Every structure is written in structure tokens, then in C-alpha cells.
Amino acid sequence: MSELVLYDIPGKSPESKAWSPNTWRTRYALNYKGLRYRTEWIEYPDIADLCKKIGARPTDVRADGSNHYTLPVLYDPLTETVISESTDIADYLDKTYPDTPPLFPAGTRGFHASFQAAYGAVHARTNALLKLVVLSVCLNLNERSSEYFRRTREKSLASRLEDVAPEGEVRDKWFEGLQDDMAKMAGWYRVGGGPFIMGETLCYADMMIAGRLVWAKVLLWKDSKDWKRICAFDDGFWGKFMERFERYEQVVQGST
Amino acid sequence: MSELVLYDIPGKSPESKAWSPNTWRTRYALNYKGLRYRTEWIEYPDIADLCKKIGARPTDVRADGSNHYTLPVLYDPLTETVISESTDIADYLDKTYPDTPPLFPAGTRGFHASFQAAYGAVHARTNALLKLVVLSVCLNLNERSSEYFRRTREKSLASRLEDVAPEGEVRDKWFEGLQDDMAKMAGWYRVGGGPFIMGETLCYADMMIAGRLVWAKVLLWKDSKDWKRICAFDDGFWGKFMERFERYEQVVQGST
Known part of the structure; x- marks a missing residue:
């Protein structure tokens, strides 16, 4: 089998080189x-230049x-296909490699779409995790990315990154x-009998x-009190949940 | 097998005697x-008096x-059990009658919980169907229920029922x-391959x-232009969807 290529945004410290939540979804899947x-x-x-060069479709349209x-x-050299967006990549992988464990077990594709809507509605309410990590993301990026990230995020959050979630009451x-x-979300898992949303099957x-929780774990807080605080939510459910993902967290390096 | 008892709120016209969306869920399930x-x-x-008498738990606490x-x-005379709330009833039926077709196919109970959250978030946005049907519900109830319904709904909607969705622009x-x-929601079904959220399996x-769409169909609009308008949404998807439920729409009468 030829080697697939995953395009990702680098962090500057070795232990948090892979940090982006959306690319982590794809890494877990692979x-x-x-x-x-x-x-x-x-x-x-x-x-943008990379995507135009290799023919990756845009995933959104800007206000302008x-x-x-x-x-x-x-990028899949076997089929010479380029796929953008993590859910489309997951669909592609299930379809192209049907002899590997399914990301969408039979009969669950529609449920996954509604899950994504439910998950999106929960996060849209406060966007709390983004606020907690955004400054650390910026500080962990190489200079050119860091400048870009700060400029775009300070605009969308209408705040200096240092003022989004400073230590203390805020x-x-x-x-x-x-x-x-x-x-x-823990409520959904409890009803389903956990540890995964389908029970025993990931x-x-x-x-x-x-992919969203690993953002906090890898980038910022591994072994810190902040990460332990999240792990302890819901009587420790999320800490145990993330332990089950450790076997899928290898970061396969490539060119730098 | 002994006969289960479904408690429901009567409408006054014969063709819309069963009209309540939450009890329709249970009727479809049975x-x-x-x-x-x-x-x-x-x-x-x-x-309230019935529930206290037979030992049915309350489903909510009022502001007071x-x-x-x-x-x-x-009520299930076989196990002498009384169950409140449509989802709890569905869980009970799957557990107690495992040789009947499952309401929650294996591995989907957690997905159902997230589906309910996604579905709730969609409806909470406008609560449009409630607004479209609320006056007709009131006019279809017997006198004592109609008076109760008007008083409580006019309070929660902060409007005369006649003013909620009058013909015309509103x-x-x-x-x-x-x-x-x-x-x-049609988007979720499209991704899943339809006609049902799991594909071919209801x-x-x-x-x-x-249970929510039948509210409009049975109570108000069957064969009307309003019902046909809903059936035509999403290139006719919902009309075809509801046709598949017709075989589960018998209203088994009991005492009046």
C-alpha cells in the first residue's frame, strides 16, 4: 500500500507539534x-497556496x-485523490479502504450527522475550550503562523488573546x-452505556x-492541574475516555 | 399477552381524536x-389526579x-409497572419485550440521546410547528381541556392563540x-442515505x-394545502417519509 499524506499545522515544541483539533480527528482515524x-x-x-497547488477544495467562503x-x-497517491475537511476524509477512508475498521459502522452515518449538529450546538453555546486554549495555541506556533493566528483570532474574538481567559475568575x-x-455530552454516553457512544465499539x-479534548491535553496541559480538572469532569468519565485513545495518538512524522 | 394501556388526551373530532405529538411517539412504538x-x-x-392515583411519576417541576x-x-398489567415519558416508555418496551422489533437497535442508544439533543436544538430555534398548530389544537379539544390549554399556552406564548400564526404574512x-x-434534519437523512436515519431500518x-409531523397531518391539515406544503419540503422528502408511517397509524380505541 502506498503512503497517504496528512497535511497538518506544526506547533513549535516537540511534544505539541501535532495540536490542531480538526487534524487530530484525521490522525485518530488513520x-x-x-x-x-x-x-x-x-x-x-x-x-491556501498549498491547497491551490494540489487541488484541494476550499472548505468555506470568507465574508469578502x-x-x-x-x-x-x-492526499492519497493510490487513487490520486485530494480530500479537504475531516468528515469528508473519514467518508473517503471508509469507502476506499473497506477492509479496515469502519469509522461509520453500518447504519450510523445519519446518526453521525445529527451527532455533529448536537455536538456543534453544545460547543457554540460558550466555545469555552477555544477560549481556554487560544493563547497557548498562539504561543506554540512558529513565528509566521503565530502572527497570522493572532491577527485573525483577535479579530474574530474581538479581544487581545491575553484577555480572553486570564488566570483567576474569568x-x-x-x-x-x-x-x-x-x-x-457525558449524558449521551451514560444513556448509551459507554465508554464509547456505541458502547464498546469506537x-x-x-x-x-x-480530537477536541486532545487539543487541551497535548498542547497545553498534560500532567498539569488544568488537564486534570477536565479529566475529573463527570466523575472522571473524560479522563478514562481519553486514556482509551492513547493507543491511537502516535504522531507519524514526515518532512519538517 | 395482557393488554397494555396507553393514556392519551382526546381530540373532539373522530379523525383527530389522537393528536398529541408525544403520545404519538408511543403509539408508533406500540x-x-x-x-x-x-x-x-x-x-x-x-x-395530575390520574398520575397520582396510578403512581405515575411527574415528568417536570413547575416554576412554583x-x-x-x-x-x-x-400501564403494563403483565409487570404491574407504570411508566411516564415517551423515551422512558420506549426503553421499557425494548427491555420488557425483547422479541419485538427494537426501537433502539444495538449500539444506537447513545446516538439516540444525541439525536434528541440535536432535534431539540433545531425545534427550539423557532418552535414554528407549535405556533402553526396551537390554535387548532385548542379548538379541537373538549371544553374542559380547551379552557385549560388556552389558559396555559396563552401564558407561555405571551399571546392570544388567535394572534400566534394568523393567515397571511405572519x-x-x-x-x-x-x-x-x-x-x-433532511440533511442528516440525506447523509445517511435515507429513507430512515439508519437507512432502511426504522x-x-x-x-x-x-410524532411531531403527524401533529400537523392528523389534527389539522390532512389533504389541505398546508399539509401538502410541509410534504413538499426538501423535494418531497417529508411527504414520502410520512407515507412510510401510515401502516403504524392505527388508533386503537378504548374507553371514552
């Missing part, structure tokens, strides 16, 4: 399926009408918001949540 | 499973701290809101949506 791949690291200001390009993007408030959000819905 | 049951009709002001009792309630606006809401998630 590792879970046991597919051979390598990572190509792309700085933020270079994403121009195309917006994002990672993850996957940060505690966002932790409480995150706890409320996670409690809603699926892409679980990777959506893990 | 008919789909092929279980023997009869319907007992209870007027709104009598629901008092218990709030709702239908559906199911009503058209709610139809557009409903169309937007249904389009979001499950309780589908009954949640059908």
Missing part, C-alpha cells in the same frame, strides 16, 4: 484504521467572498462553561470529541 | 412492535415548585421557519420526528 501515512507540516500563511482553505487535507468561568458542556463520533 | 394495547382518554385537568404530570403514561413566516428547521429517532 491510526485506528492502521493505514500507512506520513505528515507534511504546513504553516498557516502557506495553506474569497475562498477559505483549511487543514486537514489528505478563566474559572470558562472552566465552568466547559464543564456544563461536557456534562451534556466510531468517528468519539474521535470528534477526543 | 404499533411498530405489534403489542396489544388499548387507549384510555384523559382530559388535561384530570392528568409543584410537580408537573404529563402524558403519555403507559403564518408564512412560521412556515419558512419550519422549512429551514426541516431542511437541517428506529425511535424516526418516530420522534414522525
Whole structure:
């Protein structure tokens, strides 16, 4: 089997080189399926040029009408296909490699779409995790990406990044918001009998949540009190949940 | 097998005697499973006394701290069990009658919980269908229920029922809101390959949506231009969807 290529945005410290939540979904998917791949690291200001060059479709349109390009993007030399957007990549992988463990077990594709809507509605309420990590993301990026990230995020959040979730009362408030959000999702898992949304079988819905939590774990807080605080939510449910993903967290390096 | 009892709120015209969306979920479930049951009709002001008498738990607490009792309630003489709330009833039926078709196919219970959250978030946005039907519900109730319904709904909607969705621009606006809401859900079905959320297999998630649409169909609009307008949403998807439920729409009468 030829080697797939996952395009990702590099962090500057070795232990948090892979940090982006959306590309983590794809990394979990590739590792879970046991597919051979390598990572190509792309700085933020270079994403659009790369996508145009290899023929990756834009995933959104900006307010000014121009195309917006994002990672993850996957290139498959076997079929000479380029795919943008993590859910489309997951669909592609299930379809193209049907002998690997399914990301969408039979009969669950529609449920996954509604799960994504439910998950999106929960996070949209406070966007607490983004607020808790955004400054650390910026500080962990290489210079060109860091400048780009700060400029675009300070605009969308209408705040200096240093003022979004400073230590103390404000940060505690966002932790409480995150706890409320996670409690809603823990409720779905409790009803389903856990540890995964389908019970014992891992699926892409679980990777959506893990891809977001690993943001906090890898980038910022591993072994810190902040990460332990999240792990302790819902009587420790999320800490145990993330332990089950450790076997799918290898970062397969490629060119730098 | 002994006969289950479904408690429901009667409408006054014969063709819309069963009209309540939450009890319709349970009726679809009972008919789909092929279980023997009869319907007992209870007027709104009598629901609390009935529930206290037979030991049905309240489903909510009112603003003043008092218990709030709702239908559906199911009584099963086989196990001498009384169950409140349509989702709890569905869980009970799957557990107690495992040889009947499952409402929650294996591995989907957690997905059903997230589906309910996604579905709730969609409807909470406009609550358009409620607004379109609320006056007709009131006019279709017997006198004691009608008085109770008008008083409580005019309070919660902060409007005379006649002013919620009058013919013309206002009503058209709610139809557009409903169309937007249904389009979001049609998107989930499209991704899943339809006609049901799991594909070819009917499950309780589908009954949640059908139980809400049948509200419009049975009570108000069957063969009317309004019902046809809803059926035509999403290139006719919902009309075809509801046709598949016709075989589960028998209303098994009981005492009046």
C-alpha cells in the first residue's frame, strides 16, 4: 500500500507539534484504521497556496467572498485523490479502504450527522475550550503562523488573546462553561452505556470529541492541574475516555 | 399477552381524536412492535389526579415548585409497572419485550440521546410547528381541556392563540421557519442515505420526528394545502417519509 499524506499545522515544541483539533480527528482515524501515512507540516500563511497547488477544495467562503482553505487535507497517491475537511476524509477512508475498521459502522452515518449538529450546538453555546486554549495555541506556533493566528483570532474574538481567559475568575468561568458542556455530552454516553457512544465499539463520533479534548491535553496541559480538572469532569468519565485513545495518538512524522 | 394501556388526551373530532405529538411517539412504538394495547382518554385537568392515583411519576417541576404530570403514561398489567415519558416508555418496551422489533437497535442508544439533543436544538430555534398548530389544537379539544390549554399556552406564548400564526404574512413566516428547521434534519437523512436515519431500518429517532409531523397531518391539515406544503419540503422528502408511517397509524380505541 502506498503512503497517504496528512497535511497538518506544526506547533513549535516537540511534544505539541501535532495540536490542531480538526487534524487530530484525521490522525485518530488513520491510526485506528492502521493505514500507512506520513505528515507534511504546513504553516498557516502557506495553506491556501498549498491547497491551490494540489487541488484541494476550499472548505468555506470568507465574508469578502474569497475562498477559505483549511487543514486537514489528505492526499492519497493510490487513487490520486485530494480530500479537504475531516468528515469528508473519514467518508473517503471508509469507502476506499473497506477492509479496515469502519469509522461509520453500518447504519450510523445519519446518526453521525445529527451527532455533529448536537455536538456543534453544545460547543457554540460558550466555545469555552477555544477560549481556554487560544493563547497557548498562539504561543506554540512558529513565528509566521503565530502572527497570522493572532491577527485573525483577535479579530474574530474581538479581544487581545491575553484577555480572553486570564488566570483567576474569568478563566474559572470558562472552566465552568466547559464543564456544563461536557456534562451534556457525558449524558449521551451514560444513556448509551459507554465508554464509547456505541458502547464498546469506537466510531468517528468519539474521535470528534477526543480530537477536541486532545487539543487541551497535548498542547497545553498534560500532567498539569488544568488537564486534570477536565479529566475529573463527570466523575472522571473524560479522563478514562481519553486514556482509551492513547493507543491511537502516535504522531507519524514526515518532512519538517 | 395482557393488554397494555396507553393514556392519551382526546381530540373532539373522530379523525383527530389522537393528536398529541408525544403520545404519538408511543403509539408508533406500540404499533411498530405489534403489542396489544388499548387507549384510555384523559382530559388535561384530570392528568395530575390520574398520575397520582396510578403512581405515575411527574415528568417536570413547575416554576412554583409543584410537580408537573404529563402524558403519555403507559400501564403494563403483565409487570404491574407504570411508566411516564415517551423515551422512558420506549426503553421499557425494548427491555420488557425483547422479541419485538427494537426501537433502539444495538449500539444506537447513545446516538439516540444525541439525536434528541440535536432535534431539540433545531425545534427550539423557532418552535414554528407549535405556533402553526396551537390554535387548532385548542379548538379541537373538549371544553374542559380547551379552557385549560388556552389558559396555559396563552401564558407561555405571551399571546392570544388567535394572534400566534394568523393567515397571511405572519403564518408564512412560521412556515419558512419550519422549512429551514426541516431542511437541517433532511440533511442528516440525506447523509445517511435515507429513507430512515439508519437507512432502511426504522428506529425511535424516526418516530420522534414522525410524532411531531403527524401533529400537523392528523389534527389539522390532512389533504389541505398546508399539509401538502410541509410534504413538499426538501423535494418531497417529508411527504414520502410520512407515507412510510401510515401502516403504524392505527388508533386503537378504548374507553371514552
